[in-house]
Amino acid sequence: MDTQKSFSQPDAGHLYLVPTPIGNLEDMTYRAVRTLKDVDLIAAEDTRHTQQLLNHFEISTHQISFHEHNSQARIPELVAKMQAGQDIAQVSDAGMPSISDPGHDLVMACIAAKIAVIPLPGANAGMTALIASGLSPQPFYFWGFLPRKKGDLATTLDELADFPETIIFYEAPHRLKKTLQALAKHLGGERQIVVCRELTKKFEEFIRGDLKQVVQWSTETEIRGEFVLIVEGSHETHAELDNDLAAQPLRVQVETWMERGERTNDAIKKVAKANGLKRQVVYDDYHQITKE
Structure with missing residues (x-):
């Protein structure tokens, strides 16, 4: 068990997760702008793209690239900087960081290193x-x-x-x-x-x-x-088959659907859905495939 008090050590380095606009620049928050101005470094998914945002808000903070192709090499470097007392903001090209970029790995590394991870609310597609x-x-x-x-x-x-x-x-x-x-x-x-x-x-x-x-x-x-x-979510229930059929072995259920005109794979899919099972489970049972 671990407890993070985000602002209890003002002299320690922090990781700020800063959301950026998904389109309209007016969706940038006051806090996000201030944070990007105050941190020592911005870890950006695409530094050229982020520079346009920084220019718009007159932010002069230095950037460093941080994306899926260099994240494993970059994470130890960023963690070391925060351990030395630097504050770093991570941003994606648009919206919340750590969703469709390598930010999650950086967050995990910071948590392991006892570095405070501070999320900012903001735009999310x-x-x-x-x-x-x-x-x-x-x-x-x-x-x-x-x-x-x-x-x-x-x-x-x-x-x-x-x-x-x-x-x-x-x-x-x-x-x-x-x-x-x-x-x-x-x-x-x-x-x-x-x-x-x-x-x-x-x-x-x-x-x-x-x-x-x-x-x-x-x-x-x-x-x-x-x-x-x-x-939209599914409105069907796992009781799609009638009670008598649902009580039968999976293979019999598949064969019954095939007798009703369904192709084998479609019958397997229906039985899997009706019983709340993965398709592969029913497929293996029907074809009598055993896995060691």
């Missing part, structure tokens, strides 16, 4: 999209960026298909169409979704509808900007 989506804001499940590989994407979406929570995804413009198609395939075309584009910017836009409609929209629209996807 996921929450901004959620509260305006019109879908249930609670409970919600934040996922972020989905896997890029097709197999990993399919496995992930199959696992998320039964989640009752509203789900938050991030997506880049060049991958949006394929992601929407995958969501429709694995979650069902009737599932409600809100596509949130260019949040807080001049061309902010919310596209609301079911996945089937939004997939069609994506094929007819030039995809530009950054996206947050807010997806």
Whole structure:
């Protein structure tokens, strides 16, 4: 057990997690500006991008690059600086640090080294999209960026298909169409979704509808900007099968769905969903695959 009193040692080094605007520069807080001016060093995901923000607010603090490609080498250096008494602010290109950047590893290293980690509230794309989506804001499940590989994407979406929570995804413009198609395939075309584009910017836009409609929209629209996807949670329960069938072995359940016209893989998926199991468990049982 460990207790952090963030401001009990004013002469010690601290790590400040400073959110930056996701689009509109007016979303920068007074405290964030002051913190970036007061710290000894800013660890930035992209120093060129962050320099534009610093210039706008007349902040002259020196930067050091800190991103996924150099984080493991950089973390010991940053920790050593804080142990020597320097205050460091970590920023991502937009929004909260440590969400889709290597900041989490830095936070863990600071906690291990007894360095105070001080978070600042501020802009966040996921929450901004959620509260305006019109879908249930609670409970919600934040996922972020989905896997890029097709197999990993399919496995992930199959696992998320039964989640009752509203789900938050991030997506880049060049991958949006394929992601929407995958969501429709694995979650069902009737599932409600809100596509949130260019949040807080001049061309902010919310596209609301079911996945089937939004997939069609994506094929007819030039995809530009950054996206947050807010997806309705599942309303189905694990009691999708009738009680008699649910009491049968998994293999029998799969065969019953196949007799009703489902293909093998789709039958396996339905049985997994109905029983609250991972698809691979049902697949192995049906094909009598044993793992040592």
